[in-house]
Amino acid sequence: xxxxxxxxxNNALIDILLFLICFVLxxxxxxxxxNGFKTPAEMLVWPPTLFPKDPTLExxxxxxxxxxxxxxxxxxxxxALLSTIAIxxxxxxxxxxxxxxxxxxxxxxxxxxxxxxxxxxxxxMIPLYFQVKALGALNSIxxxxxxxxxxxxxxxxxxxxxxxxIPDELLEAARxxxxxxxxxxxxxxxxxxxxxxxxxxxxxxxxxWTTFAxxxxxxxxxxSFTIEVGLANFQSAYTVELSxxxxxxxxxxxPSVLAFVLLRRHFVEGITASGMKE
Amino acid sequence: MATVEIKELRKSFxxxxxxxxxxxxxxxxxxxxxxxxxxxGKSTILRLIAGLEExxxxxxxxxxxxxxxxxPKNRNIAMVFQNYALYPHLTVAQNMGFSLRLLKKSKPxxxxxxxxxxxxxxxxxxxxxxxxxxxxxxxxxxxxxRAIVRQPEVFLFDEPLSNLDAKLRVQMxxxxxxxxxxxxxxxxxxxxxxxxxxxxxxxxxxMRDGNIEQVGAPLxxxxxxxxxxxxxxxxxxxxxxxPVTTTQGSDEFVFSDGQSFSLPAHRELEGSYTIGLxxxxxxxxKGLQVEIEASEQTGxxxxxxxxxxxxxxxxxxxxxxxxxxxxIHEFSVDPSMAKLFDTKSGARVGV
Numbered sequence: 254x255x256x257x258x259x260x261x262x263n264n265a266l267i268d269i270l271l272f273l274i275c276f277v278l279x280x281x282x283x284x285x286x287x288n289g290f291k292t293p294a295e296m297l298v299w300p301p302t303l304f305p306k307d308p309t310l311e312x313x314x315x316x317x318x319x320x321x322x323x324x325x326x327x328x329x330x331x332x333a334l335l336s337t338i339a340i341x342x343x344x345x346x347x348x349x350x351x352x353x354x355x356x357x358x359x360x361x362x363x364x365x366x367x368x369x370x371x372x373x374x375x376x377x378m379i380p381l382y383f384q385v386k387a388l389g390a391l392n393s394i395x396x397x398x399x400x401x402x403x404x405x406x407x408x409x410x411x412x413x414x415x416x417x418x419i420p421d422e423l424l425e426a427a428r429x430x431x432x433x434x435x436x437x438x439x440x441x442x443x444x445x446x447x448x449x450x451x452x453x454x455x456x457x458x459x460x461x462w463t464t465f466a467x468x469x470x471x472x473x474x475x476x477s478f479t480i481e482v483g484l485a486n487f488q489s490a491y492t493v494e495l496s497x498x499x500x501x502x503x504x505x506x507x508p509s510v511l512a513f514v515l516l517r518r519h520f521v522e523g524i525t526a527s528g529m530k531e
Numbered sequence: 532m533a534t535v536e537i538k539e540l541r542k543s544f545x546x547x548x549x550x551x552x553x554x555x556x557x558x559x560x561x562x563x564x565x566x567x568x569x570x571x572g573k574s575t576i577l578r579l580i581a582g583l584e585e586x587x588x589x590x591x592x593x594x595x596x597x598x599x600x601x602x603p604k605n606r607n608i609a610m611v612f613q614n615y616a617l618y619p620h621l622t623v624a625q626n627m628g629f630s631l632r633l634l635k636k637s638k639p640x641x642x643x644x645x646x647x648x649x650x651x652x653x654x655x656x657x658x659x660x661x662x663x664x665x666x667x668x669x670x671x672x673x674x675x676x677r678a679i680v681r682q683p684e685v686f687l688f689d690e691p692l693s694n695l696d697a698k699l700r701v702q703m704x705x706x707x708x709x710x711x712x713x714x715x716x717x718x719x720x721x722x723x724x725x726x727x728x729x730x731x732x733x734x735x736x737x738m739r740d741g742n743i744e745q746v747g748a749p750l751x752x753x754x755x756x757x758x759x760x761x762x763x764x765x766x767x768x769x770x771x772x773x774p775v776t777t778t779q780g781s782d783e784f785v786f787s788d789g790q791s792f793s794l795p796a797h798r799e800l801e802g803s804y805t806i807g808l809x810x811x812x813x814x815x816x817k818g819l820q821v822e823i824e825a826s827e828q829t830g831x832x833x834x835x836x837x838x839x840x841x842x843x844x845x846x847x848x849x850x851x852x853x854x855x856x857x858x859i860h861e862f863s864v865d866p867s868m869a870k871l872f873d874t875k876s877g878a879r880v881g882v
Contacts, residue, residue, distance in 0.1 A: 422616035425583050430630035430677075431604035444620040 286506075288499035289313065296496050312500035321476055322501055325483035326508065332394055332468075332479055333461035336401040340457040341450055343403045348411025349442050353424065363412070370405040374466065382470050392477040397468055401461055407453045414449040415442070451519040462509065480505050533594040533607075533684035533717055534559050535580065540589035542575055549575050551741045552589065557734070562711050562718045564732035566725055567764070572741040573721045577687050580719065581610050593685060604633075609678035610687040613694060615670045617662040617677075623649075624658040627676045648679040651710070668699045675707075679714070686711075688720040692727065704730055725765050729753070737761050759877040762807050762870055768834070770807045771844040774874065777801065784871075786840035790819055794866050797881065804880065807870040810834075810847040818863030821846070823854040 283303060288296060290308040316322055351363045381400060390396030419442060427437045443450075465481045472478050478486065484505065487498040535557040542550040550572045557563050565573040578584045580591055582603035590597050598606050609630075617626050625632075627648060628641040636644075649655040652672045662670055671691060678686055691707075692700045708731050711718055722728055728735045729749040737744045737752065737760075745752060745761045756762035762770050775784040775792065779801040783791040792806065821844070825836040828851065835846040835854070846862060854860055871880040 420614060420616065422612040422614055423618065425581075425603075426610065426612060426616040426677075427618075427629075428583070429581060429603045429606075429608065429610050430681075431633040432629075436633070441618060 282506075285499055286503045288496065289503035291496060291499075293496050296499075312496045313504065316497050316501045316504065319497075320483065320486075320501070321478075322480075322483065322504060324476055325478050325480045326505065328394065328477060329462055329480040330508070332397050332401075333458045335394065335398055336461040337454050337457040339398065339402040340404045340407050341454050344407030344411045344453055345443060345446060345450060346438075347403075347408045349415050349438060349446075351408065352412040352415030353419070353421070363408075366403075366405045366408050370409075374400070378466065378470065385471060390471075392472055392474045396471050397479070400467055401464070404453075404457060404460070407457065410449060410453055411446060414446060419445055448519075451516075455516045455519045458512070534592070535685055535717060535719065536590075536592040537576070537580075538590040538592070540576065540579060540591065541587045542572075542579060542584065543587045548587075549741050550579075550587075553741075553743055554589075555736060555743065555746055557717060557719065560715045560717055561733045562708075562720065562731060563734045563736060564720045564722060564728035565736045565738060566722055566728040567738035567744075569723055570740075571738040573723075573738050574689055577610075577689050577719060577721050580606075580685070581608055581687055582606055607684045608687055609681045609683040609685075610689065611674045611678050611691045613690040615662075615674040615691075615694075617670060617673055619662050621661075622658065623654065623660050623662070623665070623673050623676075626662065626673055627658075627680050629677065630681045644680050645676075648676045651679065651713070652676050652706075667695050668703065671695060671703060675710070679710075684717065686716050686718040688718065690722055691720075693722070693724070700727075707731060726767060729765065735765075737764060755879075756870065757879055759805060759807065759872040759879070762872070762879070766809055768810045768845045768847060770809050770870070771839075771842075772805050772807050772872075773840055773842055773844075774803060775806045776803050786819075788840040790840065792819065792864070792866075792869070794869060794871065796866070797871055800871075800880065803874045805872040805874050805877075807872060808844075808864050809868065810845040811849075812864050812868040813846045813848075813862050814864070815848070815850075815852070815860070816863040817861055819861065820859050821862050823858050823860060824856055826852065826854055828853075 280303075284301060287303060287305055289312055290310070291302075291305045292307060292309055292311075295302065295305060295307065347366070351359055385391060385396040385399055388396070390399070423441060424437055427441050432440070463481060464479075465485070468479045468482045469485065472482055475486075484498065484501055487494045487501065537556070538554050540550055540553040541548065553572075553576060565576060567573050575584065579586050580593075582598070582601065586599050591599060593606060593608070618629065621629065624642075624645050627645045631641045631644060645658070646655065649658055652675060654669060654672050654676060657665060657669060657673070662673065665673065671694075674691070688707075692703050695703060704727060707720075711731075720728075720732060729752075732749060734746065735749050735752055736746050739760055744764075745757045749765075752761060752765045756765060759772065763772065773786055775786055777784045777797070777800050779799060782793050782795045782798045784794055784797070784804065784806060785791045794806075819839060822838040823835055824838055824843075827834040827836075831849075833848040833850070833852040835848065835852070837844050837846055872878065873880055
């Protein structure tokens with residue numbers, strides 16, 4: 254066999270392997286979407302059918318009429334967006350200050366920020382709940398946001414980027430050119446941090462979008478649920494409304510998938526963010 | 532245009548004093564180079580003049596004003612940084628017009644100032660580009676353009692050519708000099724490269740360890756250095772130094788290997804000294820016996836690595852010269868060209 258034919262054969266084998274892996278990874282997703290269109294009877298057939306024999310929209314109709322699914326999506330969206338804005342703003346400011354104005358106290362504060370990342374949320378979840386309750390902010394986006402305004406990883410990420418990619422001379426040049434400190438931050442530093450801030454925004458958005466433990470204890474009223482809490486609501490202690498849950502999940506996936514497709518580049522950037530630099 | 536005067540300037544970083552009371556004055560329109568090995572405090576002086584660091588004690592005057600407490604932007608200076616410090620997200624024109632925009636100048640005013648500066652520097656066809664699309668030399672020019680646009684009273688340059696390759700550096704040296712001649716703005720130029728200082732500056736300030744060693748015109752420093760440090764720092768290749776001893780009444784200065792060199796002007800001296808011989812002042816002829824270690828022929832001149840009195844030395848001959856390693860040859864130096872230094876203090880003898 255010639256070398257060329259061998260590479261071609263190897264490539265074909267690799268393709269087949271990757272295709273199989275993709276299929277395995279995608280099957281649950283396909284099943285989920287398919288289940289949304291199945292009748293309750295077909296749902297329980299074994300082996301499960303990959304494509305519904307008798308597709309129906311009944312589940313979706315039921316989900317949208319019997320539960321405030323759109324309201325939940327809206328709540329999640331608002332929560333995730335506001336959290337993203339807050340995290341991007343606080344991380345940019347704090348990261349820049351810690352990166353470029355390093356005096357002793359601020360370094361201590363930075364270390365304190367970092368230590369919050371090693372304390373599991375569950376540890377202070379309950380005290381935080383009582384505080385939110387005392388503030389009268391249960392069942393509101395405000396109460397929900399309280400744990401999601403600052404992200405220690407975000408501050409760390411921006412600090413590292415500031416140190417790695419914004420030379421001191423640039424700020425000094427701006428100062429000599431006559432720029433004030435806020436101007437420098439707004440017109441020089443922020444534009445240069447566009448990449449890492451976008452990456453951080455994606456991380457922050459998905460963190461808020463998929464969070465579950467905090468919303469489920471802060472939100473008790475059905476109309477104030479986020480989508481994650483709403484979905485969990487389909488399974489009660491005794492029953493799981495599998496067809497409705499599937500339909501709702503399939504519907505909810507639409508914004509996530511859309512956001513991922515649009516922000517794919519930043520998402521990858523965010524995950525590889527420790528690498529820095531362009 | 533303005534004079535710059537520095538009086539008893541001190542700067543400490545924590546417990547470490549980086550500048551130990553520096554004073555010098557620069558007349559209006561003069562090109563001054565601060566030169567010295569790294570860590571000598573030359574950049575610190577520049578940063579103090581620019582207002583990027585706080586002055587520990589002493590005064591900085593620009594024109595007739597003390598500017599110690601004046602904000603950098605109000606000092607009427609422009610600074611060119613070693614890494615150019617161009618705003619990466621702004622075009623060349625926006626970079627150059629940045630300071631005028633902050634001064635709230637009108638758009639046409641900014642445009643014409645930028646255009647004018649760009650023409651002086653020959654970068655008017657690059658105005659729409661981003662810094663990352665430019666070569667090193669072009670970035671350097673943009674950085675200079677940004678300084679020119681402001682029409683400052685003083686230009687501050689912090690090793691602006693050290694990121695360029697050798698050929699471009701020579702070219703930019705000439706351009707900078709021509710620019711200074713054209714604009715006549717007082718210029719303070721920091722470099723560790725004595726050739727840059729020698730070729731561009733009207734006045735060179737040689738620094739070491741936070742002190743000024745000597746201030747003078749380039750050739751003055753070359754011809755009459757006040758101490759061994761300046762003698763060794765100025766000139767390329769560097770001056771050769773040898774320990775010698777002499778007795779009163781004799782004009783012979785004896786090397787450690789017993790050879791001697793006659794300095795009639797220093798007949799009255801007694802004890803140990805250091806003699807300095809510039810490589811280019813050494814000629815073929817009767818005198819010192821030198822062992823050749825290597826020779827480099829460049830065509831126009833010959834550079835010899837040699838050994839005298841158990842010490843490395845460099846000899847620069849204007850003529851062609853062939854010698855095999857290990858051969859002994861005789862060389863002489865005009866006694867009036869030799870410099871004598873006190874071994875302990877390093878100060879030059881007889882000045």
